[in-house]
Amino acid sequence: VRMICDCFAPPVKVIQDKKLAQPLSLCGSALRSPHGCHAQYMANMGSIASLVMSVTVNEDDEEMDSDQQKGRKLWGLVVCHHTSPRFVPFPLRYACEFLIQVFGVQINKEVELAAQGREKHILRIQTVLCDMLLRDAPVGIITQSPNVMDLVKCDGAALYYRKKIWLLGVTPTEAQIKDIAEW
Template sequence: SRFLFKQNRVRMICDCHAKPVKVIQSEELRQSLCLVNSTLRLPHGCHTQYMANMGSIASLVMAIIVNGNDTTRLWGLLVCHHTSPRYVSFPVRYACEFLMQAFGLQLYMEIQLASQMEEKRILKTQTLLCDMLLRDAPFGIVTQSP
């Protein structure tokens, strides 16, 4: 499912109790129809049960993607639930996807900053240890006596 959220970053379930619509495929097609990238595909049975257990009928799920160093990784999900059927229009979903991209970029920058600060802290500690060793001249190490 991580792969699916990288491909289709916004997923909407308008009504988990809605009756599924059967898709009839042309017999002329060589490969079976794939609805993986469809926003309105039928939710998995266990997901429908999960929503029912929460008293949720509609949901909008947006992937938080962090891009960096030639990698794209799913960092998390922003999930919105509602207790009645809801349809979110395409322009609103598109705006939400844009906001998630901006958030992912900001998150990446924060992660990079935290990493740089940690690296700086480690270098400072190493420098301090080296200074202590050079300043205090531990002759016991060289002479093998205390």
């Protein structure tokens, strides 16, 4: 949760103890002032105060290696603006953060459910197409519904079977397909 109480408030300089080896990082601090261009952007919108909350979801499994731990990625933002300076007390910010986390979990469940639905749909299509092939009716995977293009994302498909060619969608020419098959 990132809060800007007043984009016109002058920034206060932080003086670091000279004994610290590394520069002080305020990246997770609520005390950080907004960058000058962001404060100007808010002022141009007529907004003086804001509260921003990140909605995060789990990383996609395909993007992760098997030995990597599942991470989080930004799914969206909830941004609240106010036209006058406004301080949101910590208990309210904490409650907002909790609600956003619950919302992120719900979004994650919806995304997973949709992925499972797509997977089931693909498995059904795959079963129908395999049945066509097993019944010695391979032309059906091109000429009937569902067809091979329903199984994978593509612009076209071709079947070269018993020296005949069936085309579906955007494909190379028949001569090019014969060359590919004979290669």
